[in-house]
Amino acid sequence: MNNQQNYKQIILLGSDNLLGKEFIKYFMTKKQKIKKIKQSNFTNFTMEEVFSKLKLLLNKKDNLIINCIGFFGVYEAESQKDEVIRLNSNFVFYLSVFCSKYNIDLLIFSSAYIFSGLKQKKYKEEDKRDSCYAYGNSKILAEKWVEILLKKYYIIRTAWLYNNEGRGFPEKIIDILKKNKEIKITKNQIITPTNMEELINQINIIIDEKKYGKYNITNKGKISWYRLILKLKRIFNFKIKIIKNTEKKLSFILENKNIELLKINIMSEWEKIFFEAVKKLE
Secondary structure: OOOOOOOOEEEEEOOOOHHHHHHHHHHHHHOOOEEEEOHHHOOOOOHHHHHHHHHOOOOOOOEEEEEOOOOOOOOHHHHOHHHHHHHHHHHHHHHHHHHHHHOOEEEEEEEHHHOOOOOOOOEOOOOOOOOOOHHHHHHHHHHHHHHHHOOOEEEEEEOOEEOOOOOEHHHHHHHHHHHOOEEEEEOOEEEOOEEHHHHHHHHHHHHHOOOOEEEEOOOEOOEEHHHHHHHHHHHHOOOOEEEEEOOOOEEOOEOOHHHHHOOOOOOOEHHHHHHHHHHHHO
16 A cells, blocks of 8 residues: 555545544544535535635645535435435535536545345445435435546445444434333344444545545444344343334345455454444443
8 A cells, every 4th residue: 555645635524523523533643634624614505605615725736525524314314305415415416516627536425225225135336226215315316426527536335334432323322222111123124333443444545546436335244223222232231122123124235345356455343343332332
């Protein structure tokens, strides 16, 4: 791996979001020059706003924009479809137009939910995008805008993110377990929890070598929502009653095919690092 920084400047959008904050910590250790904008600094998320804010931050050449702005709730998205499209799709379209005009590389985050979940094998980067969720469809549209408008881009598909302090989706689950006496959990949805620090380290290897393209990146292994909830219940000694909801089996497991082909896959097994992080929430 090249030890020199290939980008003279990185512009980080969504620096107030959890993943954005993790990027800031990482880049501080690497002494990478970055400029950052909070999601809360945008008011309308329009084309005009994108151009006016970002033009002020550009170097003369060799910029990378990392977009951590978005709507993040998969199930909440079903009742807020307009907002989901505004943040996850339209905003990425405006970014793509901007990057095309000024010859800037763009990195966006997509999701395992761009797939139907019906395939019982792992999803590869080239598999058909076919989501039954508003959230997933907003990410499909974002991916298509980037692919149509740009040649130099990174699309990072990942899911179920958390940091080394357990913040992210585990914190939300634990909060639900604390506040309820009984919950229904789908037995048949299969996932892979993914550590943000490992994800960012993996991304850095990709952008350091400017290996443009589409990447699935999650930790290794899998678990059902139901089994994961039972494990968290035991760790925190919650008294909540958990009821199985036996819906059809959905599997959102990604195969890290492209980073394997490049022989740069550093993602570890999910279980050990996940529970080490979650215990810090006690």
